[in-house]
Amino acid sequence: MGKKGILIVNLGTPDSPSTADVRKYLDEFLMDGRVIDINPILRTILVKGIIVPFRGPKSAKIYKKLWTPEGSPLLIYGKRVHQLIKEKLGDDYHVELAMRYQSPSIPDALERLKQAKVDSIKVVPLFPQYASASTGSVHDRVMEIVRTWQAIPDISFINSFYDHPGMIKVFAAHGQKYLNEGWDHILFSFHGLPQRQMRKVDVSGVHCLQVKDCCKTITENNKFCYTAQCNRTAQLIAEELQLTEDKYTICYQSRLGNDPWVQPYTSEVLKDLAAKGVKKLLVFCPAFVSDCLETTIEVSEEYAEEFEALGGERVQLVESLNDDPAWIDALEDIILNK
Ligand SMILES: C=CC1=C(C)c2cc3[nH]c(cc4nc(cc5[nH]c(cc1n2)c(C)c5CCC(=O)O)C(CCC(=O)O)=C4C)c(C)c3C=C
Ligand SMILES: [Fe+2]
Numbered sequence: 001m002g003k004k005g006i007l008i009v010n011l012g013t014p015d016s017p018s019t020a021d022v023r024k025y026l027d028e029f030l031m032d033g034r035v036i037d038i039n040p041i042l043r044t045i046l047v048k049g050i051i052v053p054f055r056g057p058k059s060a061k062i063y064k065k066l067w068t069p070e071g072s073p074l075l076i077y078g079k080r081v082h083q084l085i086k087e088k089l090g091d092d093y094h095v096e097l098a099m100r101y102q103s104p105s106i107p108d109a110l111e112r113l114k115q116a117k118v119d120s121i122k123v124v125p126l127f128p129q130y131a132s133a134s135t136g137s138v139h140d141r142v143m144e145i146v147r148t149w150q151a152i153p154d155i156s157f158i159n160s161f162y163d164h165p166g167m168i169k170v171f172a173a174h175g176q177k178y179l180n181e182g183w184d185h186i187l188f189s190f191h192g193l194p195q196r197q198m199r200k201v202d203v204s205g206v207h208c209l210q211v212k213d214c215c216k217t218i219t220e221n222n223k224f225c226y227t228a229q230c231n232r233t234a235q236l237i238a239e240e241l242q243l244t245e246d247k248y249t250i251c252y253q254s255r256l257g258n259d260p261w262v263q264p265y266t267s268e269v270l271k272d273l274a275a276k277g278v279k280k281l282l283v284f285c286p287a288f289v290s291d292c293l294e295t296t297i298e299v300s301e302e303y304a305e306e307f308e309a310l311g312g313e314r315v316q317l318v319e320s321l322n323d324d325p326a327w328i329d330a331l332e333d334i335i336l337n338k
């Protein structure tokens with residue numbers, strides 16, 4: 001019998017922080033019809049004519065701050081997790097790491113699985129909560145390639161692991177280290193998403209953004225809703241840490257463009273909290289399994305500066321799952337049992 005193939009996939013990051021490489025990354029990322037889900041002609045004009053030329057140099061400056069001698073944190077942690085999970089799963093498995101955008105690419109990783117003659121492939125996007133723009137896009141790309149193969153092995157896809165007890169415990173343990181430092185409030189800041197993408201995955205057609213508090217709890221109607229899954233992740237971490245509802249706020253960062261995204265926006269929440277006299281904030285970012293631009297720079301630097309300018313004193317980011325051995329245990333369970 002052959003080995004079982006596992007393909008773990010994260011979002012991706014530029015190959016280097018040079019403007020040319022950041023532009024190449026943004027172009028591949030934002031030309032994805034699941035990320036900027038508008039008319040293809042408008043998308044091309046918007047991405048190639050406006051975002052890539054103008055945002056490219058600005059993003060490159062931010063990536064230069066993020067970059068370490070080993071490279072981009074998202075890829076560094078990706079490689080460490082890949083190595084650790086390979087060791088943990090042992091010889092019955094062939095594990096490949098890919099990035100949805102840039103390198104290592106999904107086509108190359110799938111080719112290696114094909115060459116290894118695996119019996120099956122399990123695709124594991126490293127996004128705890130499902131969004132068409134992240135998990136959906138990984139699934140789409142894998143299917144696009146595999147459908148051209150003559151011999152297609154057993155193949156399965158993980159949708160999400162937003163409530164996985166092992167993962168919840170690791171986020172909670174990382175937060176627990178800071179809990180006794182006298183925080184005025186706690187934020188669960190998730191990556192944002194255009195509201196129309198929430199509506200599109202509403203399997204009932206009558207729920208998301210149509211009923212009051214639509215996605216506060218997760219039900220049959222909204223089980224694929226990114227916001228409903230984010231809320232559940234935050235509630236479970238809060239329960240694990242015995243935080244009552246008044247102690248925390250769930251919010252959404254990194255909005256791009258002028259269309260409405262899921263609310264409340266993190267920057268608006270920072271303004272409201274500062275106006276109420278909140279000085280010290282602890283921030284979890286549980287949409288990310290590893291620290292990256294969105295946590296290390298956007299939260300720890302940009303939101304921290306914004307909050308201080310509003311009269312706040314301190315913003316402390318809770319480290320992501322990164323290469324914590326307890327996360328590797330949880331990931332093994334997700335791979336084997338989901
Ligand atoms: C949590 C999963 C993610 C979803 C959903 C998502 C949606 C989404 N993102 C953009 C635009 C940008 N995102 C950028 C960076 C970025 N996004 C995610 C994850 C999700 N994005 C991660 C992990 C990262 C960091 C990558 C890294 O290299 O560390 C960026 C690039 C940075 C910048 O220039 O600000 C953009 C742009 C859209 C439009 C979107 C829509 C659904
Ligand atoms: Fe993003």
Ligand SMILES: [Fe+2]
Pocket residue numbers: 198207208209214215222225226227228
């Ligand atoms: Fe929803």
